[in-house]
Amino acid sequence: MTRYRDIAEQLVGEIAGLPAGTRIEGEYEIAARFGVGRAAARAALQELERRMLVRRVQGLGTFTSRRIDYRISPAEAPSWSRMVRASGAVPRTVVRSCSVVPMPAEVAALLKMPEGVPCHRLHRRSFTDDVPAAYGTEWVPVSVVPELAQALRSFDSLDVILRGSTGALPRRAWTRASMAPIDPEVAAELGSRTGDPAWLVESLNDDAGSGRLLCFTQRWMRADAVRVLLETGPPPG
Template identity: 60%
Template structure:
């Protein structure tokens, strides 16, 4: 069998999958091997090629689904809200709370939030989905004095952004953010239902109240790279933009 056969299979499947809604379950290795009269190795290589093209997502222990890779935009002009970001990208968000407990604030979190190590802090651990498929998992650290009733509130309001607005009377915005590509550890892979060693985004952010400057929370979020593309938007101040492009400004 020519070495390019798996690519021919991938090309044909790509054309077919393009007409399916995101999150549609598609044929696995066995079905593909039977359909195209090839061995399992070629079928597996075709699926891996489609995964490399970000056209499918393989969910460990469940199967293969058509993918819709959306943009996760980090910008000073956008609210630091997972659900709002996903909806604005045209997908359906959902989050599942793994735990919400009060723990002593670890050194890393205390450093990010300008607090004392050991202060009481909520660690909100959640897994999030886009279009029904696992996309993100991580921790959100909120000092207890910011929202004392967080454990109760999160049962009724899934958006931490809205809880901070309503119960802390804050207007959350990003104070700082950083993103890097990492490899999925066993724990991260279990939560994201991918394979250990797969590339994942690690996004860390500190959010503050836009009015008072008070630091509100620190988040660590691991994101499947085949589910989202992380984008940073840097927008120049209006005055600086006008000064740089006077001709454009007069039009």
């Protein structure tokens, strides 16, 4: 067994009992403690990453990881915060921008609205246990929530806003999940490297009561932070 694997095995034992999101030693500290070069220290951390035991966030450090289960199911509301809490982690979402723009043709086709009608374009970064985990774009017609920017000052959950302002019961009318390499913009938001694989979950949401289309969302999720579970039928039993 090579030296970096010896180090990785020792680190596995040391971090086993730490809470998710705990910052651990970086390459310099590990190299100094074990008397090895940075290459061996880096390889040890990469081994922990491969096992999805830690997350390395550029500019912040290395953190113990706990992958949440992000369940896509007819029985589950399309809510990031609810899903994170149900998995035992702590959610937090930060609005990066919210502006009213003409609805693009591809989004208008999905929402069955005329191209160019006013639409909120919302960019948000989401965290699990205070570590970046997801980043996405949400398109909400102004006719659905006229004062979305104001509502976001009080609530960080779009699901809560839609329920409160429209009385709707949001559900997924259509969802597509795929894994693809991320571009530089998304990588910067997630603290990842450009080209790292991540989940892309696209969802068209409507009101379970009326069928009215409410929004279209595109969310990138770090694969080392989220395990996407797709359930297409009713629970067994």
